[in-house]
Amino acid sequence: MVKRITNVVFAGLGGQGVLKASDILAQAAFRQGFDVKKSEIHGMSQRGGSVTSDVRFGDEVLSPMVPEGETDYLVVLAPEEVDNNRGRLRDGGVLIKPDDIDATALPHAKSLNVALLGVLSAHLDLPESDWVEAIHAALPEKLHKLNDRAFAIGRSVGNKR
Amino acid sequence: MKESNRYLLSGNEAVAQAARDAGVGLGTGYPGTPSTEILEHFAKLGGRAQWSPNEKVALEVGLGAAFARGRALVTMKHVGLNVAADPLFTAAYTGVSGALVVVTADDPGMASSQNEQDNRRYAVAAGVPMLEPSDSQECYDFTVAAIDISERWRIPVLLRMTTRVCHSLTVVRRRDVGGPPGAPGFEHDIKGRVMVPANARPAHHRLREKLADILAWNESSGPNRWIERDNTLGIVTSGIAYMHAAEAAPRASMLKLGMAYPLPVETIRRFAGSVDRCIVIEEGDPYLVDAIRAAGITADGKAEMYRFSELSVERVRRILADDESPEPVPPKGKPPALCNTCPHRVAFTALHDLDCIVAGDIGCYTLGALPPFSAMDTCICMGASIGVGLGLRHTLPEDQARRVVSVIGDSTFVHSGITGLVEMVYNPPSTGHVVIILDNGTTAMTGLQEHPGTGRTLDHQPTGKVCYEDLARSLGIRNVHVTDPFANPDEFGILLKAALGASELAVIIARHPCLLAASKIKQYERAAKEQRLCSAVTNTGN
Numbered sequence: 226m227v228k229r230i231t232n233v234v235f236a237g238l239g240g241q242g243v244l245k246a247s248d249i250l251a252q253a254a255f256r257q258g259f260d261v262k263k264s265e266i267h268g269m270s271q272r273g274g275s276v277t278s279d280v281r282f283g284d285e286v287l288s289p290m291v292p293e294g295e296t297d298y299l300v301v302l303a304p305e306e307v308d309n310n311r312g313r314l315r316d317g318g319v320l321i322k323p324d325d326i327d328a329t330a331l332p333h334a335k336s337l338n339v340a341l342l343g344v345l346s347a348h349l350d351l352p353e354s355d356w357v358e359a360i361h362a363a364l365p366e367k368l369h370k371l372n373d374r375a376f377a378i379g380r381s382v383g384n385k386r
Numbered sequence: 387m388k389e390s391n392r393y394l395l396s397g398n399e400a401v402a403q404a405a406r407d408a409g410v411g412l413g414t415g416y417p418g419t420p421s422t423e424i425l426e427h428f429a430k431l432g433g434r435a436q437w438s439p440n441e442k443v444a445l446e447v448g449l450g451a452a453f454a455r456g457r458a459l460v461t462m463k464h465v466g467l468n469v470a471a472d473p474l475f476t477a478a479y480t481g482v483s484g485a486l487v488v489v490t491a492d493d494p495g496m497a498s499s500q501n502e503q504d505n506r507r508y509a510v511a512a513g514v515p516m517l518e519p520s521d522s523q524e525c526y527d528f529t530v531a532a533i534d535i536s537e538r539w540r541i542p543v544l545l546r547m548t549t550r551v552c553h554s555l556t557v558v559r560r561r562d563v564g565g566p567p568g569a570p571g572f573e574h575d576i577k578g579r580v581m582v583p584a585n586a587r588p589a590h591h592r593l594r595e596k597l598a599d600i601l602a603w604n605e606s607s608g609p610n611r612w613i614e615r616d617n618t619l620g621i622v623t624s625g626i627a628y629m630h631a632a633e634a635a636p637r638a639s640m641l642k643l644g645m646a647y648p649l650p651v652e653t654i655r656r657f658a659g660s661v662d663r664c665i666v667i668e669e670g671d672p673y674l675v676d677a678i679r680a681a682g683i684t685a686d687g688k689a690e691m692y693r694f695s696e697l698s699v700e701r702v703r704r705i706l707a708d709d710e711s712p713e714p715v716p717p718k719g720k721p722p723a724l725c726n727t728c729p730h731r732v733a734f735t736a737l738h739d740l741d742c743i744v745a746g747d748i749g750c751y752t753l754g755a756l757p758p759f760s761a762m763d764t765c766i767c768m769g770a771s772i773g774v775g776l777g778l779r780h781t782l783p784e785d786q787a788r789r790v791v792s793v794i795g796d797s798t799f800v801h802s803g804i805t806g807l808v809e810m811v812y813n814p815p816s817t818g819h820v821v822i823i824l825d826n827g828t829t830a831m832t833g834l835q836e837h838p839g840t841g842r843t844l845d846h847q848p849t850g851k852v853c854y855e856d857l858a859r860s861l862g863i864r865n866v867h868v869t870d871p872f873a874n875p876d877e878f879g880i881l882l883k884a885a886l887g888a889s890e891l892a893v894i895i896a897r898h899p900c901l902l903a904a905s906k907i908k909q910y911e912r913a914a915k916e917q918r919l920c921s922a923v924t925n926t927g928n
Contacts (some may be wrong), residue, residue: 238720251555255394262521263394263555266497275719287633289521289554289626292699293714309717 230283232291233348236286236310237302239273242338245363246300249342252359253351254282255263264289275306298348300341325382336375343379348384395558397551400522401459401489402427403558404529409565410751411456412436416443416801417499417832418463420552421491425461426835429845437837439846440768440801445473445488452542453572455577457533464505465767469802475512477542479589480579481596484566487529487665488629489516491547494669495696498831500748502695502769509544509647513593516544516599516624516647517609522556522652528644530563531609532866537567537598546646547640548669550626552697601648609644612657619706620661622654622674622685627697631667634702634920643674645698651681667705669697684901717861724753725865729898730824732871733793733866734759738877740886742791743782747803748846749795750831750900769794769802772810772821779815787817794821797829800852810891811861816888820882827907828898834903848914858893865892872898 230354233250237243244265260333265278279291300321307322314320318361346356359371360362360376390793395403400676401424405413413435415421417554427625428436438444438489441462448458462470467490474488490508493499509516509692515535525547532543557805577585604610620640623631628642629776641657643650658664658678665686666675675687722729722748736755737744738761755762764774775792782790803823810819829835836842841851858866865885866910871878887891899907 239722248555250392255392255557258389260557261394261555264550265553266549273720273725274722286556288629289550290630290698291558294632306719309719312717372661 230281230286231298232315233280233300233345234277234291234296234310235280235300235302235312236275236277236306237338238306241276241302243276243302244274244278244334246302246338247275247280247354248340249339249363249372251282251344252362253355254280256355258356259350262284262286262289268364276309277311281380282378298345298347302338302341308328319348320331321332326379328386332374334370338370340379344386346376346380346382347383353380357368390478391559392561393558394555395522395526396423396553396555397519397522397525397547398423398553399427400525400558401461401545402431402433403549403560404526404563405457405459405487406431406433407560407563407903408530408533409457410487410533410676411461411566411570412437412448413459413461414438414447415862416466416469417488417797417835418466418491418543418553420463420493420549420834421463421489421547422832423552424489424837425844428455428459428635435844437835439838442472442514445470445477448486448488449473449477449480449482449542452486452536453480454483454572455484455566455568456570457485457537457566458524459487459529461489462491463499464490465505466490466497467505468503469768471512474508474514474542476515476581476586478593479581479586480534481540481592482542483540483573483577484570485533487532487536488542489545489547491549491552492670493549493551493671497549497685499704502670502764504673505544505546505726506646506673507671509546514542514544514647515539515597515645516546517819519551519644520625520628520643521551521554522558524550524644526558526560528609529642535600539600541593541596541600545746546625548626548696553719558681560632581836581881592619597648601650602649604645605652606649609698610650610653611640611642613642614639614655614660614887615639617660618689620657620663620664622657622678623667624667624674626687627667627669627702628926630697630699630702633699634700635706646673648778649677651678651683654678654682655681658685665706667697667702673739708797710882721756722753723756725901729826729872729896729901730754731759731873733896734761735824737761737791737793739879740882741789742886743772743778743786743789744791745778745792746795748831749824749829750826751793751795754793759794759900765767765803768798768891769806770894771798772803772806775821776806776813776819777811777816779817779819784817787815790819791882792819792821794823795840796823796825796827796854797835799823799854800838804857807858807861807863807893814891817890820885820892822882823893823895825895825897826903827897828900828903829905830900834900834906839909842910842914846910846913848917854895855893863891863893865890866895868897869891870898871896885886895910909927 259282425435448460451458624643
């Protein structure tokens with residue numbers, strides 16, 4: 226039996242919500258009963274530097290880090306970080322980048338991370354209700370509506386691709 | 387599918403959860419990436435947690451709690467154990483009456499540290515058992531095991547984590563964990579706890595007997611896993627390296643060691659004898675492979691190039707294939723920088739403009755070494771700025787000595803700068819000296835933790851507050867200035883220039899809250915004020 230693992234890498238800059246986005250995906254997969262591992266490096270990265278975070282889920286996940294060239298979905302929040310991380314994608318892997326979303330349509334610039342999760346959600350077999358619950362669990366209540374909208378915008382973009 | 391006893395936790399959160407489930411009565415430590423969240427989470431779960439001024443004090447407080455039959459958890463990053471090593475080595479001799487678990491969070495690859503020392507060496511040097519978890523479930527299980535071992539053998543236990551284990555989220559199931567066997571209380575044991583030579587000599591013998599006993603237990607029923615698969619390749623491994631190895635070589639037999647010291651050498655010998663090729667996959671120093679070979683067991687290790695930085699699945703594949711070709715260089719990302727609105731920027735601009743020789747220290751402000759400031763010349767360890775600055779002043783020709791400045795943050799000053807200030811008063815350089823305390827009112831680098839200079843405890847409640855200017859004046863330093871670099875950037879430069887020109891000792895405190903912490907600090911202050919008003923009303927009511 227081949228154990229199927231889904232590998233997602235998030236990349237961006239400190240302060241963009243890279244870690245928040247990876248937390249939400251990890252929670253959504255966790256709620257579906259998958260084995261999940263999420264890895265990140267923080268510390269110096271809080272000061273505006275490059276940040277990446279890996280999420281892996283499936284039957285059984287071993288290493289918490291996605292091996293080079295085995296990324297199924299690369300979600301990049303900052304245009305200048307696309308080229309740095311492109312090499313992590315496997316052949317045929319999917320790149321999701323900021324200009325997939327019409328920034329002017331977003332309810333708030335800070336909700337780009339959740340909008341890109343919306344795009345990603347169209348590719349993954351996780352129920353929308355788990356996504357919404359995971360988003361609500363990760364963010365304060367006053368931001369729920371705004372991020373629900375951002376997620377819906379991303380999801381409709383993803384569904385059209 | 388939905389199961390209630392199932393949690394997605396970081397390794398740090400899992401340690402805190404286990405400590406809470408086991409009824410740990412006191413958690414102490416000093417913030418340090420990647421260990422910081424353990425005590426914060428322990429407090430969030432309702433545990434009693436407190437930041438100490440530094441790791442040495444944290445370990446001493448934990449030891450006192452364990453002398454009183456309590457269960458204590460002490461947390462720090464790897465370099466913190468250097469600071470706490472003094473009490474650790476002798477606590478191994480005295481042992482404990484309750485439980486003492488010391489977490490060392492190592493940082494291979496130096497995501498946020500000044501070195502990548504491998505603290506497995508400390509277990510051997512101090513003679514203290516060490517457990518090494520590889521994911522959050524083991525962080526939970528091994529914290530419980532460490533408490534059990536500590537109580538059973540009355541010995542401190544080290545729990546060695548690494549950045550990936552601390553910060554990765556993985557699935558955890560909790561279990562029923564018994565609380566402490568008895569209530570705290572004190573029994574005199576002068577021979578056992580007063581380490582004068584006559585008492586310490588037999589204590590050392592007792593320690594070696596305990597370790598021999600723990601070794602026998604580790605051989606027969608320690609937290610090690612022998613996974614028998616294809617016997618052409620056998621991998622001895624521990625910690626996060628196990629996960630990478632299990633993914634890189636799914637068909638290999640594995641001996642996964644949970645206890646890094648004392649090593650179950652006879653188990654390893656049997657394992658090595660059961661496979662055609664035995665290879666040790668470990669992150670960091672060749673600690674396991676050296677010990678295994680010293681026991682006369684034939685085993686391959688990794689090439690020297692893999693001693694550096696973290697391991698990964700692809701690096702383990704290369705080690706297994708004896709591949710020593712140059713590794714692909716990861717693309718350079720954007721480096722971190724001082725925030726645009728950081729109050730420290732004013733100080734580093736002045737230090738740059740006045741062409742100072744800057745002995746620096748550990749914190750966000752170490753980023754002052756980067757362009758455009760390039761205004762830091764040394765950074766060694768917590769508190770080193772003051773001693774190193776003084777040594778430079780004592781030795782450099784006068785025109786250079788006069789440009790030497792020590793720069794230290796507020797939390798770092800409380801941690802290890804106070805003794806440096808005493809040294810400055812005791813052995814002043816002939817040209818005087820200038821110490822700048824960059825006081826942003828928080829431990830910013832590790833994520834805005836409180837410290838004794840903020841006047842608030844770990845959970846942001848008001849408490850006693852250390853005042854740096856009073857402290858400096860009480861030591862006899864006459865030139866002590868407090869300035870707000872944000873409100874008055876020119877004044878900082880004028881003060882610094884004047885201090886550099888005088889042959890006296892000077893302390894300049896540049897005080898402005900970290901912009902990331904400012905709103906939270908205001909909130910805590912408001913809450914404290916309301917609390918005071920409330921208690922005043924209650925007192926009047928009496």
